[in-house]
Amino acid sequence: MRRTKADAEATRQQIICAAERVFYKKGVSNATMEDVAHAAGVTRGAIYWHFANKTDLFMELYKSVPLPQEDMVARELESEDAEVLTVIERVAAEWLDTLANDEQRQRILSILLRCDYTGELSAVLEQQQGVDDGHMQTLEAAFARAAEKGQLGTCWTPKSAASALRWMMKGICSEWLLFGRRFDLASEGREGLRRLIGSLQAAK
Known part of the structure; x- marks a missing residue:
């Protein structure tokens, strides 16, 4: 089945939310992409489709906090x-x-x-x-x-x-x-x- 742009975005947000939970519990250095994939209920391949590496994922999490206007x-x-x-x-x-x-x-x-x-x-x-x-x-x-x-x-x-x-x-x-x-x-x-x-x- 062909994935829609909305499906892809939903998966991406699911990964970011999972990374937040995993990084908070284990620390960024101790967490692996496998940990994030397990928490998100997706494959590691799905994560690497959206994010080049753990640094890329962490930076996206960092940017998800709105800055003052x-x-x-x-x-x-x-x-x-x-x-x-x-x-x-x-x-x-x-x-x-x-x-x-x-x-x-x-x-x-x-x-x-x-x-x-x-x-x-x-x-x-x-x-x-x-x-x-x-x-x-x-x-x-x-x-x-x-x-x-x-x-x-x-x-x-x-x-x-x-x-x-x-x-x-x-x-x-x-x-x-x-x-x-x-x-x-x-x-x-x-x-x-x-x-x-x-x-x-x-x-x-």
Whole structure:
């Protein structure tokens, strides 16, 4: 029987979902394509039809987590009356809320945090670094906008402010995911953001 494009896409998504479960349980380095095929209920040949190797499959899993809509945030910040730091705080808090309530995102980010990026998986790390660099550029541009409007404290540069926010967000998310979700990410994260953004604001 001839497979349709829809059948092929359904199989592809089935493989990605299986890879998520297997990588989360066994770790990427310890998991094999045979493990993924068994979990997906397909042959190894079916996997290699869609993905060249484990790195290709892992990168597709990585891309399946939606990124923040940075272009929409950038347009909002262009408004003349925009309180830039308030917008940044709101967007960051909304991202924490999303992570706290999205189990798939939690699993994928946990996989990324626990992964050994040596050897064949180094390409995934390079892609993550590229995404991080893009986020930093967006944040720096936002804080530069705040500085232009006199909203950023004079002891901060756009780069130092962006770095402080990035380190806080990555740190709180990593600790929450890796050490048993021992605190309320949404509420305590919002409180930490409130204090950090308050320290970044220019004196009134």
